[in-house]
Amino acid sequence: MLYEEKYVAFIDMLGFSELVRQSASDASRLDEISEAIDRLKNTACHNPSTGLLCTYFSDCIVISSNRTSAGLRDILHSIRAVAENLLVVDILIRGGLTVGSLHHDEQMMFGPAMICAYNMESNEACHPMVLVCGTVRTDAEAAGLSRELIWDDEDPERHYVHYLISYSTYDPTPRAGTLILDGQANLVRNFIARRLQAPPGRVREKAEWMERYWNETVGISGILGSVDRVTDLVKPNARPFRSRLAVLAPSPVIPSAGLSEE
Template sequence: MDKQYTVRYVAFLDILGFKNIVTESVSAADKAAALISAIEEIADRHSLYQQFEPDDFQAQTFSDCIVMSEGASIGGLCHLLVAVAHASVSLLEDGIFVRGGFAKGLLYHSPKVVLGPALIKAYSMESSIARVPRVLIDAETHSDLSHGEFKKEADRWDLPPKISLANDGPPFIDFLNALRKLEVMNDAEATIAKMRTGIEDALARSIYEPAHYEKVRWLALYWNSVAAETGIKLVDLPLMKSAKL
């Protein structure tokens, strides 16, 4: 690989509450195993996405961060969006929430090193704009989605990538789109119940920490908006539970 920047798409993901997750995993072997397995799976995206050829797909994890990138082609864009959505859902199954940024720009990404302006941009989106468990996409990527070739490429996937606009403006990867097509989900009923319970448990734990509660509440409302479309069970918010007493 030439040691120079090329134009690539890059996703920077941050695992929310990582310190607490690691602390809890020290005293619970099952939680430690689940955390390690989830992170290893994210790092090994190559073996998970062989349905269509990636465009020089690279993935790395370090501490609470995940970085994935691909060449700046329509195929690379679609492949990386699907990978990020799948990663978000896979981690949610283990009660792990991610926040991130997805950008297009100059990047160098090898199995050992990742750096460049595009990574800085994606990191800035995650740390300064995203706020809640969502992965935002930048304006240039958003513009690329309007190309006719992107739609053709996306339609080749059983579960095409979907982008939605948040109430506060920015476009984000609609990773819960998987709930709209349950036939592509393994053991859908159990998986959905596990994800919903994870959100409800996080809500219950976070009511004493308003800043954290705001993040989890956003995820709960996002879940409920998709659930209302599909007829699956809603996440119970703490106030909803109190109202039943």
């Protein structure tokens, strides 16, 4: 059993453990839990050609891929798909994405890179973001994937996965095969506005960060709207879309210790 050079993301489903605890006394929570799990199961996070593999346990998700340009694209797209699928059922994520030595198969996962990704999630990514390490950022630039990342103007050295990119680049022009996001955007704004009603504390802080992230990347275009703390409290007449699949690399690649092309 040998380590491989892998990209690895450790992701925490924020508030999911509390949701499970509440289900012991509130049966309606079981439907929310079931929907969240079903959405994860229907998110494509497996591609042998790029070594992409996803493991779920408790309220955590681990995704890894080969350290190639195609592998990086796949893991970024998979993180985005997970975030999008959970966001429309009011579950936020937080995590870390790094690169290093890892063993990850259907039975087990371990390695220094896994510990690093976990520490990034636990100690550095204080908001609903998937923080990326400097090496991943450099690899993304080399692979032409910089648009998949974003940074906070308050701390421009910290880059994270831009999981709202589908909303921020949304074109409402009807086209065959294109998902209409207007209703989903209404849902997300409603979830954020409701979270902003929480008393001062961690829940409120996460909501305020999410509000700013949405408004500065999505709301600024004027197409899907900014979060309005009053009008968005009204529950929209919309249902979450079906789970979106990550668009994965179709061509086989040869695993490499360094970043390579497809």
